[in-house]
Amino acid sequence: MSKIATPDISHLTAQDYESIYEPAEDSFLMLDALENELPLIMAMKPSLCVEVGPGSGVLITGLATALGPACSYIAADVNMKACMATVATAQKNACSVETFCSDLLSGCGRQLDGKVDVLIFNPPYVVTPPEEVAAGDLQHTWAGGRKGRQVLDRLMPEVPRLLTPQGRFYLLIERENDPEEINAIFRSMELFGKKILERKTGPEHLAIWVYTKLDRAL
Ligand SMILES: C[S@@+](CC[C@H](N)C(=O)[O-])C[C@H]1O[C@@H](n2cnc3c(N)ncnc32)[C@H](O)[C@@H]1O
Known part of the structure; x- marks a missing residue:
């Protein structure tokens, strides 16, 4: 069975984690889901995988080590230190990820339209007062505002135009x-979803969902 080796992030220090997200249960749930989906993803022969909010870079690097250099990897984080950590994590694991420091994928303009085969987002999902969203590097990692959705709600309308016809969007909810x-x-945007993995960790009930344009591809 195809595997995703957990990337080596030993170059990141406690000081780094004062300003970027330290991989936690949510990150590892997404890695496990991507590993389960690897045969399907490989069968697509993806050309481009994109992550929004890579933090340490553990997810996009895991995917890049499993899929190899035939595919390109792009990640965009609003936190410049997360972009730098992602580049370093990719290098440490002998692969390459191009990063943009931007709000969602705004830094890529319309260049990614219709080109993304795999899109990943582990968003800041914790319900908080709206004013805590984007209040600083660490708040960016977890503060989700109303319903924990203020950042995700802004990405959702972009997803259909980003994905290729066979594209898959992996989302932590x-x-x-x-x-x-x-x-x-x-569904109102004609994207179909399926829960592919879930886990209860303390008070949180986390799940990974995949969305595609073709319900038969789920
Ligand atoms: C929960 S952390 C996930 C980090 C990493 N993907 C992981 O799973 O370990 C959320 C990430 O989203 C980034 N982020 C938050 N708001 C963003 C925005 N508007 N645009 C881009 N990235 C954002 C944060 O800086 C943080 O790196």
Whole structure:
């Protein structure tokens, strides 16, 4: 069975984690989901994988080590230190990820339209007062505002135009984010979703969902 080796992030220090997200249960749930999906992803022969909010770079690097250099890898984080950490993590694991410091994918303009085969987002998902969203590097990692969705809600309308016809969007959703409403919004954009993995960790109920343009591809 195809595997995703957990990337080596030993170059990142406690000081780095004062300003970037230290991989945690949510990150590892996404890595496990991507590993389960690897046969499907490989069968697509993807040309481009993109991550929004890579933090340490652990997810996009994991995918890059598994899929190899035939595919390109791009990641965009609003936190410049996360972009630098992602480049360093990719290098440490002998692969290459291009990063943009930008709000969502705005830094890429329309260049990614219709080109993304795999899109990944582990968003800041914790329900907080709206003013905590984007209040600083660390708040960027977890503060999600209303329903924990303020950042995700801005990415959602972009997803259909980013994905290739076979493209797959992997999204981490916490139960308080209202998965049913998220699904209804995606369905209104003709994106179909399926929960592929879930785990309860302490008070959080985390799940990974995949969205595609073809419901038969789920
Ligand atoms: C929960 S952390 C996930 C980090 C990493 N992907 C992981 O799974 O370990 C959320 C990430 O999203 C980034 N982020 C938050 N708001 C963003 C925005 N508007 N545009 C781009 N990245 C953003 C944060 O800086 C942080 O790196």
